[in-house]
Amino acid sequence: DVRLTQSPSFLSASVGDRVTITCRASQGISNYLAWYQQRPGKAPSLLIYAASTLQTGVPSRFSGSGSGTEFTLTISSLQAEDVATYYCQQVHTYPLFSFGPGTRVDIK
Amino acid sequence: LLVDSGGDLVQAGGSLRLSCAASGFTVGDSQMTWVRQAPGKGLEWVSLFYRGGSTYYADSVTGRFTISRDTSKNAVFLQMNSLRAEDTATYYCARIGVLTAPTGPSDGFDVWGQGTVVTVSS
Numbered sequence: 001d002v003r004l005t006q007s008p009s010f011l012s013a014s015v016g017d018r019v020t021i022t023c024r025a026s027q028g029i030s031n032y033l034a035w036y037q038q039r040p041g042k043a044p045s046l047l048i049y050a051a052s053t054l055q056t057g058v059p060s061r062f063s064g065s066g067s068g069t070e071f072t073l074t075i076s077s078l079q080a081e082d083v084a085t086y087y088c089q090q091v092h093t094y095p096l097f098s099f100g101p102g103t104r105v106d107i108k
Numbered sequence: 109l110l111v112d113s114g115g116d117l118v119q120a121g122g123s124l125r126l127s128c129a130a131s132g133f134t135v136g137d138s139q140m141t142w143v144r145q146a147p148g149k150g151l152e153w154v155s156l157f158y159r160g161g162s163t164y165y166a167d168s169v170t171g172r173f174t175i176s177r178d179t180s181k182n183a184v185f186l187q188m189n190s191l192r193a194e195d196t197a198t199y200y201c202a203r204i205g206v207l208t209a210p211t212g213p214s215d216g217f218d219v220w221g222q223g224t225v226v227t228v229s230s
Binding site: 031032034036038043044045046049050052053055085087089091094095096097098099100101102 | 141143150151152153156158164166200204205207209210211212214215216217218220221222223
């Protein structure tokens with residue numbers, strides 16, 4: 001099974017800051033990685049797929065990169081509405097589409 | 109749009125059937141999945157209904173949960189038997205979209221229900 005880790009588990013930053021979250025896979029998964037945002041009390045929503053492709057409607061301040069075992073999600077200028085928990089997910093090992101443990105993002 | 113329903117408080121050992129009603133697309137043409145989230149915890153993939161009819165389960169629910177589909181109702185279901193306290197969670201239905209990327213097609217859970225809460229008392 002592919003296991004995912006995320007760092008940090010929690011971060012607090014100011015509005016306008018650049019924020020980076022890292023996701024690491026226990027084995028190479030090419031670019032078969034997705035990122036989700038889950039705002040408090042809401043269902044998750046897809047942000048990025050194929051490691052770096054922005055889902056329709058997602059603001060351009062979000063970006064993803066990486067391949068193989070290391071991936072990053074970047075928010076170029078943090079906004080108040082970005083307060084959420086962010087999860088990475090591998091879609092390489094079908095059908096066991098495992099998620100990372102999540103990174104909670106808050107405003108300082 | 110997906111609408112989840114059927115969550116309830118149930119005793120350990122009991123059963124529950126969750127429903128996921130779709131609109132705007134056809135479940136028969138899609139792969140559908142259930143994901144759960146225990147209180148204060150992360151996301152856990154639970155089950156998948158492949159387009160062709162194959163079904164898959166996480167080890168934690170194999171033999172106890174059954175996913176099914178009714179194309180006449182455009183809905184997906186999760187029958188949960190022999191429930192345990194550790195099954196307590198919010199359950200989300202989602203569609204696995206085949207998404208177009210510059211590098212080729214890729215999967216992603218692109219439509220989600222609002223979730224339905226299952227509480228198992230011991």
